[in-house]
Amino acid sequence: MFYHVKDLQFNARVSRPDPFFANLLLQQFGGPNGELKAALQYFVQAFGAKDPYPDKYDMLMDIATEEFSHLEIVGATIQMLLAGVNGKLKDETEEAEIMKLLGGKAAKESVIHDAMVNPHFLVESAGTPILTDSRGVPFSGTYINANGDLSVDLRSNMGAESRAKIVYEYLMKFTDDPYVKETLRFLMTREVAHFQMFEAALETIQPNFPPGQRQADPRYSNTYFNMSSGAEVRGPWNDGVSTKLQETWQYIEDPIAHVAATSGLVNQPINGTDRTAALMEKIEKDLARERSEEVLAATPAGENQWSEYTLSGEMNDGTPGDGRVGKGSKKS
Template sequence: MFMHNKRLQYTVRVSEPNPHLATMMLEQFGGADGELAAAMRYFTQGLGEDDAGRKDLLLDIATEELSHLEVIGSIVAMLNKGVKAQLSEAAKNEVELYRMIGASGSSAKGALLFGGGPALCDSAGVPWTAAYIDSRGEPTADLRSNIAAEARAKIVYERLIAITDDPGIKDALGFLMTREVAHQKSFEKALYAIENNFPTGKLPAIEKYANIYVNTSQGEGDMEGPWNSGDQWQRIDDLAETMPIDGGDGTATVGLDSDDTKVAAQLAARTMSDPTSDPRTGVDLGAGPGAGLTSDGDQGGAADIDDAVAMADKMTVK
């Protein structure tokens, strides 16, 4: 059961309206790393949790995230107070109202339909979606995801703090940013309270593959460090000699019954290409200056981008 306390968890003091800043604040209202997404992520995890300690933790933080949603929503509403009143009362002429909406950085939909109130969307106007929730029902995976979510939210708050000089807003955002740090610490403790929490899940890793580092991006910029070198790692640099890594032939096969084998052979025969052919194509028929080599021979091409511009200018109809 929920009960709403009319006092905010943290006092909101906004010096003056600023619809453009309100739009930016929506990122933490209905955005992917915002407070609504956090609340829904932790609520759904908590409701499905069997461990009493983690269930209590998740529902505590989920409920607090709703109070943070209220703080952010209140900031958005206060920042939009002026434009809401002007639009509602038609206190300005048409040109001034158009200019006000355009200068705010908010969409006409946000200004007209939501009347200056916080909409469940991000700063680009993208509606909130449950697709933001990435829970898997496995605490060792979900807690790591929660830790990352809190870290991402902290970074967004840092950037919002950087774009406002309003001391009251800075103060409130600093509180919300700090709560992300506290939640991250709680999730870390909960994760490491689980014995053998890595790797995630129940099944152990296959030992012969668990310590291999595959150096697949090679050339200038190759680096060595504790993530790919040392006693912990068996590093593979010569991919041609070591792949396929399982020692097989590296092909994909499937067992088909006789009917499927016959139909598959018919399909392969019908769609077979002829590598010895050099068919005349639509490109050949429509080729003009600069098309490069075609079946009819070299049609020419530009030596560089300046040459291409010069050729285009010659072909332009005056």
């Protein structure tokens, strides 16, 4: 159940109209790293977590709901940056007024030029927020990443928050409005907060590496191929011990010769690790059984319902209350 509060989460303000920056800000309204993408991604991911991971379901729904509120902040800011534009575009007799609002003929021509890059923004919407990015590319469901495995989805979410954060950083370089910068800084900071939430949630799922149930083949999981000619470069990604599996990196200096010598890697021996094929097979079976039992144990058999509701005047535990919030009905 969603309930809209008419006040914004953050007090968005602008100092003056700025149609050019309003167009840029569409990137976070309907773009691939914007607020709608984040809201829908976490919303969709939450469904599969409802039974096996009710705590993660709650977190994903909470953050998805907050992202919708951020979409509202972005849309409100775009609309304020376009103050007066929509009305002037509707008045056929006030061409001079729109020119004055935009700063004269040169500025108007600049806006027209921008509209050639994103014509929908002014021509179709008269300068109100629309679900496109700053170039006019429509929002697409292909932006959403949801794979049904929380160890995968939470990593996708950390990447989404990182990309959104850097877009806000770049956007701040294109405005000198202190109020707009204040809003962008708030939105950018919430990306940092959400990243940490997803990271913490991922750590409560153990094991979570590698993602999924199937284990990595120990013949290849610690092999680094030197695939370029020139000076040899070594670092913790190809020297020492790997970060997650704690295996010793095997640096293959001449991949062509190595592939030929191992019959296309088929005969590559296991080196630098105590993991074996038999051990990996056992871990896969045990983990698959554990994950399956987790889901099945949390999934009711037969008749099922998503939420439990209470009679008016009773809370879930039978104590008096207003009856407006039942179990699972917070955002269900």
